[in-house]
Amino acid sequence: MATDAYRQLLEATVQHLESLREQGVRSVTVQPETLKALRPPVGSAPPRGPAERSASGFPPPSQVASKPAAVAPPIPTATRRLDLGSPLPPDAKKAALEELHARALDCIRCxxxxASRNHVVFGVGDLHAQILFVGEAPGADEDAEGEPFVGRAGELLTRILQAMGLTRDTVYIANVLKCRPDTPGQQVGNRKPTTEEMHTCLPYLEEQIRIIRPKVMVALGGTAIEGLIGRSVQVTRIRGQWLQFHDIPLMPTYHPAYLLRNEAISEKRKVWEDMLAVMERIGLPISEKQRRFFTKPA
Ligand code: SF4
Structure with a gap:
């Protein structure tokens, strides 16, 4: 198909440019006929913004040159189309993840x-996990310890996992952004990562997903969802509804920090119902007692 050929050409071009950039090349001369060949074929769908990117994670040249179409359906259902390729053999996963981790440790894309980070907070857990939990970015605690979801919100996530019959060692936990958003001039507190920062770092998470190949993903909080699907959403509107991320079912739910701020049993029940849906999706056993959690005040 012409579209497949075009995509292959585009991927090859992006990979070549990235390789040149890694060698320190900052500009290239492009012949007019090359530019013409990179133009999208007639009838192909235009890029849809940051949510659609090449296999390398960088926007295709056509996206840089033209304005993305402003299409924002109220509730996204299928957002990304990256081919995940064949699953890695189990014994190849460890080496692949270690190699990716090493690259992230040296990363200076932002x-x-x-300059401000103490640690690159790559991710923790089982590289054969069925569930991948995704948060937005490391905070001060995570930056200090080098692990995602520590501190009070992390403790609550651990308790949610325990209620599901899981542990932090049986799932994988990562963030969209691997470095803590800096807070210049501020001694304490965290800030929300920008869309651009998350867009820049997302290829690392996508590589983690390719390697781990979870059966389902859980996005914790509106910012993480935004980082994954590439546009702003209201978590109150889409939590509990299955989305797709690279053909992997994605359950959006509230961030544990939200439950720390709002202790209403109704909010806990919403998150728990999302977790029940995740458990059902991957075939985990669910007891009657588990089904009734947070249905009445303790
Ligand atoms: S946030 Fe991600 S892309 Fe940016 S410097 Fe850190 S590892 Fe690199």
């Missing part, structure tokens, strides 16, 4: 974050 110079301001690389």
């Amino acid at each position: 110079p301001h974050l690389a």
